[in-house]
Amino acid sequence: MIRSGVDLGLAELRRTLGRLWSSTAALTVLVTLTLTLAGLADALERDSTGVLRSLDADLVVFNEEARLQLLRSRVPAPLGGSLAFVDGVQRTGTVGLLPSSLSSESGRERVTVVGYTARTPAEPTNVVEGRVPLDGEPGIAAADVHLRDRGIALGDTVTLAGDRDVEIVGFVEDTRFLQQPTVWVPHDLWSRVRASAFPEAGWSETLVGAIVVRLSPGADREQVAATIEAELADLDQDIIDRMDSDDAVEGIDVDVVPMTAALDAIPGVDVQRSTFSVIVALAVAVVGMVMGLLFALLVAERRPVLSTLRAIGAPPRMLVVMLLTQVVALWAVATTGGTLATFALAQVVPEAMPLALRPIVVATIAVALLAASAVGATAALRRVVRLDPATVMQEDTE
């Protein structure tokens, strides 16, 4: 029984399925393309930024010369302790990153070795199996689950660069850095691996990469960052005097930035994100245009019927709802089909192509596609609203 525009719209779709099949198939292909691009962009970004996102921290302190680059940043470890007394700071920790390699029975992998202070904001939060090493625990490490997928198991002994054997005691998830899996070790081991990799730099247990800061609830991020920069400027000579290192410290003028800025500063992330955003936006716009064209044609084709409905008393609102119902129905079918196709595609693409679909990505793209479809169909909707019911006579006579 037809009672509303929704009923009318669904009745037409139900009884003219064959006519819309090719349009729906074309839209599904476009949605698949859009979701594939969005999934790829998301996975690439996450595989670049996992190491920082896995920390429960709000601010990152780099030495100024490093220009927010984790691999270049070097700060004296004692700085972390000194920051604990700054107003608004709840806890601090230190991390250091080192591009390296790992050998195991499964073969050789390029990895990023991460040195960190345990039980601080520098400790990775997403442990999925086993545990992470505590400070000073010798010869053990936690690894990214990607390495588990490559055949490394809990309890296996792997060799880091410089012939450092470590036992894997846990796995952490979503902690990759610049597409490479990470291996998490205490700072002293990280320093030794670093000294092996860069013998010219010497060994220094007190030099780490960056300090991560967790703020107290309610603390003002910008204010705390400014305070830290000012405090460290005053502590400059004192800290240098306490360093037990032959390394040439470049100075401890620091940049204190929010975690989001630190993520954006990871090489390639910003460019990659904006490039993919433009491509995904174009794909979404194409879906909107196709939807608009489809409904413009449908309205032109259905004009006699729509005029008749207007003539016999159908309010324009009901016809608009009828059309919107069809837009939403086509969007729903194409988005569902496209999502399933993209999930299937993600299962078969080569491992080197980091295609993954998170629900939030699917939801965001689905909403964007719905909005684009509605905007695309606006011209058709406007035609329906402006339809002159008197044309039913002309069309009837033609």
Place this chain on the structure above:
Amino acid sequence: MSDYLDDGPARTIVRAEGCTKVFGDGHASVTAVADADLTIRGGELLALVGPSGSGKSTLLSMLGALLTPTDGRVRIEDVDVSTLDERRRTELRARRIGFVFQSAGLVPFLTAEENVATVGAFAGLPRAVARTSSRELLEQLGMADRADHLPEALSGGERQRVAIARALLVDPPVLLADEPTAHLDADRGQQVIELIASAVHDGGRAGLVVTHDPRIAAHADRVVHIADGRLDVMVPPAP
């Protein structure tokens, strides 16, 4: 006041006074209907005849609240249609005017019963009433066994019968038909004419049929000629 404003003993349902419709502006303007006066009483069927382009459909559109007169006024019962905005004219069409078009104008993706019952939704009829009434009407018009068919599965005559049922669903006081037999053969055309005449005469409705078909004129109470937009000659009903 012309002869066409004929207030007889029955209630006047449709009244057009000085109705004029001009399309376009300035030198390009065309007067489709000029100064037309017309009344149709309850239970009266009027046939409007005239050559192509004479203004028949334009006059029907103004009487059916599809077009607003450029000058003059149209009243349906107690409502001055000429002063209504688009929303109220739509409501008026849904509740007080039944239309039968030349090519039936059924919605191709709705069954015969749905085509009829849908008008109930426009007019705000309760769902159950619309369903019962549409079934009853289809049965009265001999279409009960075709109620679940889509228009494409119906013959031309069957489609027009469904269109008549649709026009009568809300029991409107006015029934307007535009060349309802144009696409039908003689037998089916005759059936449709009789159904329309019966709906008007038995239902006490005001009926106007635009036609070239002399058989309709034979069923009409009055025949009004229109030429060059002017109501011209009133022909007495056929014996």
